[in-house]
Amino acid sequence: MSITIAIDCMGGDHGPVVTVPATLAFLSTHPDVEAILVGREEELAPLLEDAQAGLKSRLRVHNATQVVGMDEPPASVRSKKDSSMRVALHLVKHGQAQAAVSAGNTGALVMISRFALKTFPGIDRPAICFALPTIKGHTYALDLGGNVDCTPEHLFQFGVMGSVLASALDHIERPTVGLLNVGTEEIKGNELTKRTAKLLRESNLNYHGYVEGDDIFTGTVDVVVCDGFAGNVALKTSEGLVKMLGTFLREEVRRGPFSMLMGLIALPVLRRFKHRADPGRYNGAVLLGLCGGVVLKSHGSADAYAFEQALARAADAVANDLIRRIRDRMEAMMGANGESV
Amino acid sequence: MSITIAIDCMGGDHGPVVTVPATLAFLSTHPDVEAILVGREEELAPLLEDAQAGLKSRLRVHNATQVVGMDEPPASVRSKKDSSMRVALHLVKHGQAQAAVSAGNTGALVMISRFALKTFPGIDRPAICFALPTIKGHTYALDLGGNVDCTPEHLFQFGVMGSVLASALDHIERPTVGLLNVGTEEIKGNELTKRTAKLLRESNLNYHGYVEGDDIFTGTVDVVVCDGFAGNVALKTSEGLVKMLGTFLREEVRRGPFSMLMGLIALPVLRRFKHRADPGRYNGAVLLGLCGGVVLKSHGSADAYAFEQALARAADAVANDLIRRIRDRMEAMMGANGESV
Numbered sequence: 001m002s003i004t005i006a007i008d009c010m011g012g013d014h015g016p017v018v019t020v021p022a023t024l025a026f027l028s029t030h031p032d033v034e035a036i037l038v039g040r041e042e043e044l045a046p047l048l049e050d051a052q053a054g055l056k057s058r059l060r061v062h063n064a065t066q067v068v069g070m071d072e073p074p075a076s077v078r079s080k081k082d083s084s085m086r087v088a089l090h091l092v093k094h095g096q097a098q099a100a101v102s103a104g105n106t107g108a109l110v111m112i113s114r115f116a117l118k119t120f121p122g123i124d125r126p127a128i129c130f131a132l133p134t135i136k137g138h139t140y141a142l143d144l145g146g147n148v149d150c151t152p153e154h155l156f157q158f159g160v161m162g163s164v165l166a167s168a169l170d171h172i173e174r175p176t177v178g179l180l181n182v183g184t185e186e187i188k189g190n191e192l193t194k195r196t197a198k199l200l201r202e203s204n205l206n207y208h209g210y211v212e213g214d215d216i217f218t219g220t221v222d223v224v225v226c227d228g229f230a231g232n233v234a235l236k237t238s239e240g241l242v243k244m245l246g247t248f249l250r251e252e253v254r255r256g257p258f259s260m261l262m263g264l265i266a267l268p269v270l271r272r273f274k275h276r277a278d279p280g281r282y283n284g285a286v287l288l289g290l291c292g293g294v295v296l297k298s299h300g301s302a303d304a305y306a307f308e309q310a311l312a313r314a315a316d317a318v319a320n321d322l323i324r325r326i327r328d329r330m331e332a333m334m335g336a337n338g339e340s341v
Numbered sequence: 342m343s344i345t346i347a348i349d350c351m352g353g354d355h356g357p358v359v360t361v362p363a364t365l366a367f368l369s370t371h372p373d374v375e376a377i378l379v380g381r382e383e384e385l386a387p388l389l390e391d392a393q394a395g396l397k398s399r400l401r402v403h404n405a406t407q408v409v410g411m412d413e414p415p416a417s418v419r420s421k422k423d424s425s426m427r428v429a430l431h432l433v434k435h436g437q438a439q440a441a442v443s444a445g446n447t448g449a450l451v452m453i454s455r456f457a458l459k460t461f462p463g464i465d466r467p468a469i470c471f472a473l474p475t476i477k478g479h480t481y482a483l484d485l486g487g488n489v490d491c492t493p494e495h496l497f498q499f500g501v502m503g504s505v506l507a508s509a510l511d512h513i514e515r516p517t518v519g520l521l522n523v524g525t526e527e528i529k530g531n532e533l534t535k536r537t538a539k540l541l542r543e544s545n546l547n548y549h550g551y552v553e554g555d556d557i558f559t560g561t562v563d564v565v566v567c568d569g570f571a572g573n574v575a576l577k578t579s580e581g582l583v584k585m586l587g588t589f590l591r592e593e594v595r596r597g598p599f600s601m602l603m604g605l606i607a608l609p610v611l612r613r614f615k616h617r618a619d620p621g622r623y624n625g626a627v628l629l630g631l632c633g634g635v636v637l638k639s640h641g642s643a644d645a646y647a648f649e650q651a652l653a654r655a656a657d658a659v660a661n662d663l664i665r666r667i668r669d670r671m672e673a674m675m676g677a678n679g680e681s682v
Contacts, residue, residue, distance in 0.1 A: 071526035106416045106524075135588050145523050149656050182486050182573040183447075185412035188366060190489045190570060213577025229531060230574045232523040233554045233567075237575040240555025245618055247476050252614045259402040259610050266607035270601050273593045277586055 002034055003318045005311060006097035009039035010067040011104025019103065020047040022307035027055045033315050034061040036097055038088040040067070062087060068108045070300060077108040085109060089116040092293035099294035099314040101284070103302050109295070110146040110287065117292030118272030120330050124213035126289040127158045128228070128297055129165060129234070133282065134219030140166055140175075141216060141224040144285055145232030146297075155179070155225055156203065160333060161288045161326075162223035163205050168325035177223035180230055185210070192227065200225075204333070215256045233299040239279045246274065284310030286317060291327060294318055343375055344659045347438035349598055350380035351408040351425040352445025354642045360444065363387040363648035368396045374656050376400040379429040381408070381537035404430060409449045426450060430457040433634035440627070440655040444643050450636070451487040451628065458633030461671050467630040468499045469569070469638055470506060471576070474623065475560030481507055481516075482557060482565040486573035486625055487638075489669035493536035494523040496520070496566055497544065502629045502667075503564035504546050505674060516563035519552035521571055526544060526551075533568065539668060541566075543672070580620045587615065625651030627658060632668060635659055 009019040016039060023035050037044050037157070041063040048056070061125060064078045064087040080086065088100040093116045102109050110153035121259055128140035140162045147154060159177045166175035179197055181189045188210065189197075200207040207220045212236060214319070216224055249270070253263030263270065275281070285307035287295040294317045317323075350360040357380060364376050378385050382404040385588075389397070405428040407421045421427065422668035426449060429441045434457045443450050447469070455467055481503045500518045506633060507516035520538055522530045529551065541548040549562045554575060557565055567575070590611070594604030604611065617620070624647035628636040635658045639651035658664075 048410075060580065071528055073528045080375070131539050135587070146531075148523055180574060182489055182570055187412055187414045187448075187491075213574045213579070214581030214584065216578055217581035226574075229523055230571055233521060233571045234574050234578040237556030237557055237578055238554070240558035241579050241582055244474070244476050245583070245614075246560040248617050249614050252610045252617070255610075255613075262607040262610050266603040266610070269593045269596075269603050269607070272596075273586075273590050276589050276593070 002032060003099070003315050004034045004036060004097040005314050005318075006036045006038055006091040006100045007311070008043055008088040008104055009037050009099055010084040011066070011102040011300075012298065012307070013070065014303075016043050016047055018302065018307055020044060022304040022311065024048075024051050024055055025240060025304065026308045026311040027048075028052070030312070030315055033058070034259040036062050036088075036091055038062045038064050038091070039084040049305035051116065055217060062091065070105050072108065074105075074107040074111045076111065077105070085188065085277075086112050086116070087294065089113050092295070093117055097293075098318040099296065101296045101298060101310050101314050103298035103300050103307060103310070106145055106297060106300075109297055113287055113290055113295045117290040117295065119289045119292045120327065123161065123289040124154060125159050126287040126295070128231075128285045129162060129288040130282070130285040132216055134275075136219035139216055139219055139222065139224055139305060141226070141231060141234070142233050142288060143158060143226065143228040143231050144235050145228045146287065147228040150192065152192060152199055155192070155196040155227060156199040157227045157289070159200055159203070159205055159207070159223065160330075162225060164325040164326050164333060165288060166222045167329050168322065169320070170222070172222055176208045177205050177225060178208045178221035179225045180216075180224055180226035180234075181210040181212065183210065184212060195337050196225070198306045209292075210225050216253040242277055242279050245278070280306035281309060283307065284313035286313070286322075292325065300337075311328065343574070344440070344656050345375045345377060345438040345657050346659075347377045347379055347403075347429040347432040347441045348427040348652070349426045349441065349445055349547055350378045350385055350643075351444035352407070352443040353639065353648075354411065355644075356422055357384050359643065359645050359648055362386060363645040363652065364400065365389075365392050365396055366645065367649045367652040369393075371653070374399070374618060377403050377429075377432055379405050379432070380425040381406065381659040387478060389499045390612055392638050403432065405429075410509035411442070411446050411448050411450065413446060415448045415452045418446070418453065419560055427453050427457070430454050430636065434458055436661040438634075439659040440637065442637045442639060442655050443646060444639035444641050446640075446652070447486055454628055454631055454636045458636065460629040460630045461632045461668065464498050464502065465495060465631040466498075467628040467636070468502060469572075469626045470503060470629040471623070471626040473557055474617075475558050477560035480557055480563065480565055482567070482572060482575070483571040483629060484567065484572050485576050486559075486569045487628065488569040491533065491568040493510055493533060493540055496533070496537040496568060498630070500541055500544070500546055500548075500564065500566045501565060501671075501674060505667055506629060507563045508670050509663065511563070513563055515547040517549045518546050518564045518566060519556060519562035520550045520577075521567035522553065522663055524551065525553060534592040537566070583618055583620050587618070621647035622650060624648065625660075627654070627663075627668075632664065637664055
């Protein structure tokens with residue numbers, strides 16, 4: 001089966017100069033994938049001129065005249081019917097692609113995809129979900145920035161979706177779900193965490209209880225639930241920390257000729273370490289909860305390597321039949337009316 | 342001048358078995374400091390038996406019969422008049438010590454210290470503040486978990502306090518203040534960030550605008566303001582990440598005999614890196630805003646090395662006359678009625 005991905009080439013901090021080369025690099029290593037490059041034809045065409053004929057046969061440009069700005073409020077985005085983001089999502093809606101990838105405005109992506117691709121019954125909003133690396137393997141964390149203001153019901157639904165995802169992808173029968181808080185004790189937290197904890201406790205989910213920030217990387221639970229504000233802070237703080245530690249490590253290695261020699265000798269070890277810790281590797285978060293197709297959100301500041309990772313995740317999700325597997329699990333977990341059973 | 346620190350020896354996940362050895366180790370390297378060990382005499386005395394006479398002359402045990410539990414709601418703490426935490430803070434209140442250090446219940450520490458030591462005019466609540474390392478130096482981040490529910494006015498006051506601290510300690514005339522958010526664009530955030538941004542913009546602070554999680558470690562601003570929920574998530578997530586990366590690095594070094602040899606050769610470099618990245622080094626956050634004395638909050642799970650760092654920070658703060666310097670700056674910044682001018 002051939003996989004087709006619709007790419008919002010105009011989104012992100014860098015736009016086509018990153019998304020187009022990333023797509024070409026990706027296609028060259030994924031012969032089973034076809035790409036629809038969505039955006040302003042006059043901007044995309046020059047970037048494709050030098051592409052190999054073999055790649056050109058697996059891609060086409062779909063013209064879209066408008067661009068959603070990174071700082072545009074979601075409300076004003078509605079009137080942009082011909083934005084590259086909306087057009088890419090509608091290509092999925094109409095079955096011309098199975099997945100869409102965008103590095104654009106997160107709020108707009110969540111809103112448009114929710115309208116175009118609909119959410120599963122019982123799910124109000126798609127959540128941005130990512131499998132973060134842990135000491136033991138990985139933890140699905142959601143929401144990571146799609147939903148800044150959440151009700152307890154939203155957080156509960158994130159728990160359901162995360163649990164379903166862990167079941168579907170990792171074949172865990174009853175994934176453990178933790179609620180992110182400032183402490184693990186019952187008394188800790190705010191109104192939102194307390195009311196969400198009650199919903200999770202009374203559900204049929206395998207609720208572990210409160211977890212703290214460090215539990216994300218310890219791998220205490222399979223799924224970490226949080227609102228988009230806290231989740232985004234956790235994610236971006238982690239990215240900043242990895243960058244800082246990388247700088248520290250380089251500084252230590254370059255401290256003098258002897259340190260440089262030692263660093264040089266240990267280069268293969270340091271390189272493997274760098275590879276494992278590289279935030280670019282972990283780019284591409286799924287918009288979980290959409291039933292009409294796969295949508296991947298790339299980091300806005302992604303470089304070509306990072307954007308390529310997001311494309312790879314989209315192709316993986318389609319190849320693994322992610323939406324069907326989530327639907328099957330979701331139906332088993334939710335009643336016909338969308339209520340959790 | 343001799344410095345006296347009152348230590349809540351019962352607080353934290355481990356209690357006296359960590360706090361007492363940490364105090365002894367600390368005193369042995371700080372001949373100008375005296376310690377009052379507050380807690381259950383019968384638990385503390387056995388741990389002091391083997392201490393050198395030279396150290397014993399600089400410490401005394403102050404009996405306190407009650408302990409504030411780590412999971413006790415602040416309200417129920419009020420009735421515990423003889424808790425080690427409250428007694429330690431009251432030793433500061435009554436001038437018997439200039440600083441108190443506790444690894445105990447954060448909410449209780451904030452509440453009791455606020456009542457015992459009062460806040461500066463115009464400041465409603467003390468905030469937990471820490472100088473986090475950055476690529477360029479350090480950033481003062483607050484609140485890191487003392488105030489989970491904040492109003493825009495609270496966050497604004499955190500900005501004032503952080504700015505004053507950066508001025509007082511780092512001699513920066515107009516420290517830059519950033520507000521933690523999920524994006525730097527004007528439209529990003531929730532009601533709290535939007536209303537706080539307005540207050541900060543209209544103030545006489547050197548307001549930079551919104552910052553994101555990664556800006557904390559990039560050192561984009563001198564002061565990062567956030568509510569205690571987001572701040573605590575950022576701090577603990579960072580701790581977890583450092584631990585995970587440490588594990589990764591060890592795994593890479595131990596991957597085989599050749600890697601081990603390379604790691605061994607690079608050991609001095611890796612050790613210096615480990616030292617710089619060690620979360621234990623960064624233990625001890627100041628309760629900023631208190632006018633009656635220095636209070637340091639240690640991580641609840643601190644080991645003896647980490648607790649010792651918190652003691653060192655308390656001694657530094659007293660030696661540097663922190664409270665007077667903050668008061669001077671605060672008075673210059675706030676009007677007589679405590680309103681920001």
